[in-house]
Amino acid sequence: MRKVRRRSFLQGSGAALGGLVLGGGAPFYFARNIAKAQEGDTIKVGILHSLSGTIAIIETSLHNAELLAIEEINAAGGINGKMIEPVIEDPQSLVQVFAEKAKKLILNDKVTAVLGCYTSASRQSVLPVFEEYNGVLLYPTLYEAQECSKNCFYTGAVPNQQLDDFEPWIVANLDRKKCYMIGSNYIYPKETNREWKALLEKSGAENMGEEYAPLGHTEFSTVINNIANSGADYVFSTLVGDSIVAFYKQFKQSGFTAEDVPICTPITTEQETAAMGAENAAGHYTSFNYFQTVDTPENKSFVERYKAKYGANEVTNAVMEAAYFQTYLLAQAIAKSGTEADALIFEGLPGQEFNAPQGPVKIDEKNHHTWLWARIGKAREDGQFDIVWTSKERIRPDPWVDYLYPNKDCDFTNQSVLDRLKKPWSEEKNRSGTMDI
Amino acid sequence: MWQQLFMQCLNGLGVAGILVIAAAGLAIIFGVAGVINMAHGQFIMVGAYTAALVDELGGNMFMSIPIAFVVVALLGLIVERGVIQWIYDRPLETLLATWGVGIILEVTMKFIFGTLGRKVDWPDLLDGSIRIFARPPHFPYYRVFHVVLAIVILAVTFYILYRTRFGLKVRTVRRNRSMASCLGIDTAKIDMLIFMYGSGLAGIAGAVIAPIKAATIDMGFSYSVNSYMVIVLGGVGNLLGIPTGSFLIGEAETLLAFRYNTVIGQLLVFIAIVIAIRVFPRGIFGYQERR
Structure with missing residues (x-):
């Protein structure tokens, strides 16, 4: 439990630290659009989860779920014949290390995309890095929403x-x-x-x-x-x-x-x-959106394979499930659009669908969040949940819910927004790549 | 309304009970040996994990109380012999050293048990609650138990300090260390034993606190802070300081939380303690060393 749990505990301080580490002084001329040269026959994917420190327990389980998915994808022949090569970094549960490691993954390892982060604090510390060097991040945690980044795809639930x-x-x-x-x-x-x-x-x-x-x-x-x-x-x-x-x-x-x-x-x-x-x-x-007791063939085999690989006493949870299916989403996106970052961001990932353990999920074309299923579970005496209600269809993610923020949403399909985001760095006033709405 | 207010006063008593249990060890070590044990919260944490282990092996809390006492007392012995005994006369260094010990303990426990919390159950005997009023909230047995245990700990400590030869020596050392050692009292040994006893009490605190939440690595910190507040407010001049400080803080916190909310309640208590230090620099029951 103790995992310093959840989400954005340190959101404020995280953002502050991220700002300190990366603020003003970052050498933006250094590598705005690094050619993502793919040497050899593998496709490099970064995995950025803490394997030590306070949130290691939960992040290790995400790391494991992603490795399991990569192993399965490779066993099935990889992406168009190319194997995925995971590049693993351990940010040690330290917000500032997340940003350093993200930079290393993008600049040194030249990974195609990064699967990573758990807390909002860590996500917010790496976002400026991904936006500055035009990397791709897939983030599996449920969080408080009200955020939109061109370079980040959110596969966890938002409040709505x-x-x-x-x-x-x-x-x-x-x-x-x-x-x-x-x-x-x-x-x-x-x-x-x-x-x-x-x-x-x-x-x-x-x-x-x-x-x-x-x-x-x-x-x-x-x-x-x-x-x-x-x-x-x-x-x-x-x-x-x-x-x-x-x-x-x-x-x-x-x-x-x-x-x-x-x-x-x-x-x-x-x-x-x-x-x-x-x-x-x-x-x-x-x-x-997910419980271990979800009754789909995909979930049964997911739980089975996870336990077979990591031990019979392991339990699966919603964030792990998202970590697992986002790896598949990424692989399908690379197969569709290739490994170049802008192609992934604008063609490959948006609209990508996968038959996840919770049911078919889809990345929203407009706001980069994910269509997920809603479920209500009643806790049982054995610690598992009886699912007492499931949504009829997957639910659209709405980072700014209509009843509190009418007409507020982000839209990465809007041509004027895209034109602005694709401008060369030097002309870009809004360095963050996020949109003003 | 009156029912809730009455329950709130009882809850304050329960909180005070936990505070006494948590602060007793710290207060005794500080009062006699003059060391503020910054690792006190981590000692409590070790006690909690001891209880979790006993729980896992099929024992219950009544067994884990003596076991946690012994385990953490031995831990105290190791820390005292290994570190503190060399730096008794340098208070600032003892602060730093025990702080370091606390960090070492947290990291070590994290290595051994991982960061996932361990569950500790109540013994069946203490499961449930007293129905004071017809509808909930009722007053859980564990709160009664905490209050009773707090009284027992104070009584035993009182007996040791005021009714035994050992206690006489302890009080002598506290009153005037150099004179006591001139009279042939082995002050180093007294310090060591008191350190062990205080540590053991921290172990008991961990064993009885864990069941209301879970044994977790970082649980110590908040109890350290609360224990310091009790000592600062109550003073270590005599044993009454611990229950007085605990009672005032416990009741103030719960009643203010009831009137306003939990966050403001804590805030107001902190402010009140800052003011109290201005009025009673040595705590309500402070004492002056005789020279």
């Missing part, structure tokens, strides 16, 4: 894919309209709760209270008391890390059952339920 159907489902199926929101005190929970409040309003549900606990907080008696006091009939939790385990445990010990007041969350996965003792999570709900 986890929330938009969850709230109406709670109203319709659990018949609960009094919500208490508890989250960790940083950007992801606050942004998620902003959307959740809008959803509550739309369906006429009540917001009974909203509270944030410091990161790593594990003393929840007061919060639990407040929940009781508010008269809420369910809890929407965006707690991360240690706090998840402490909250579920103390909630149960205080006499609340999942039947009385269920906890609904877009965060708690199989990994947390294992760490808290599954009986503490049983009966509570999680919304995710």
Whole structure:
């Protein structure tokens, strides 16, 4: 659990550090458009996940999932006869090292693309590198969205894919309209709760209270008391890390059952339920695009092959699944458009589809995020989830949800935007490659 | 409303119980040997992992309490003999050295156990809660247990310090170290034993805190901070400083969190402690060494 969990903990500081490392002084004349010469018969793909340090556990599992996919692709004959050669770097869970290693992968190793990062902090520290040297990054984590980069493809869920159907489902199926929101005190929970409040309003549900606990907080008696006091009939939790385990445990010990007041969350996965003792999570709900129990032939064989390669006790989770299928998406894109970065970015990857363990997924042509399935799982006594609802079709990613940010989205198919992005570096005022919307 | 307020006061008591358990070891080492053990939180963490191991091997928390006490006391012995004994008279260096020890412990434990948290269960006996009011939240047994254990730890420590020959020597050393050593008391040995005892208490703290969350590598830090606050506020002049500081902080934190919210509650407590230090520079129960 401890993995310093999740996402953008250090988002602010990460961005700041990234800025420091790469800011102003980067020699932009150095290699704006490096010819990605492919020597030999292999296609180099960078893998950038921490194999040591605080988030190593979760990132190692992503690393493993990607290597598994590469092995399978190579065993099936590679990409048009060329083998994929993984170039592995270990950024040691240090935000500034991520940026250094990304630079090395692009400039020295001349990789075609990089699969990597887990936290928002690490992603934000490498993005300027990818944008400056025109590299390609595929990023597998669910995150708070509101970001768009020409050079980055996001294969994890954005909030609308986890929330938009969850709230109406709670109203319709659990018949609960009094919500208490508890989250960790940083950007992801606050942004998620902003959307959740809008959803509550739309369906006429009540917001009974909203509270944030410091990161790593594990003393929840007061919060639990407040929940009781508010008269809420369910809890929407965006707690991360240690706090998840402490909250579920103390909630149960205080006499609340999942039947009385269920906890609904877009965060708690199989990994947390294992760490808290599954009986503490049983009966509570999680919304995710993937669970290990997803009943597709692709998932069965994915779980089987993963366990065969890495051990029978391994569990799979949503982020690993994204790491796995994004490797396939990349391979298909290279087969389609070749290895040149702009070709990959504008032809190969957008619209690319793959039959992933969660179901068929597709990279959106406009915003570089991924169409994913939505599912709601009810935790079982054994730590796995019973899937109680699955979306009829895959859900469009919407980095800026319409009900909060009307008409805001990014569109990399818009010709004027493309013209601007393709201008030579020296004429480019907006160095970042991200778009002003 | 009154029900919630009443529950909140009880919760504050529970938090105070945890604070006493976590701070006792630190306070005793600081009070007698004059060393602020920056690795205290990591000692708690080692205690928690010990409990997780006992749990995995089929034992329960009541077994892990004595085992964690012994394991962490031995760890304290190693640290004291290996590092601290050479630098007792240089407080700044002891800060740095114990801080380093804390980092070494975290990294070592990470190597051994990985970064994934370990789950620790409550013994069945303590599973559940007292129904004070008809509807939840009820008052969990583990909070009662924490309060009782806090009282037991204070009582045992009181007995050792004030009712045994060893305790008499300890108090002598604390009052006037050089005079005590002139009178033939082996002050180095007293320091060593006290360091072991304080470390062992940290082990117990880890063993009883782990079940309300999970044993995790970085759990120590927040308990270090809270323990320092207890000592700063309560003072180490006599044993009453620990429960007083814990009670004030525990109740203030929970009641303020109830009135405002958790983040503001913590903020206000920190501000209050800064002001309190201005009024009681040595804590509420500070003491002056006799020279």
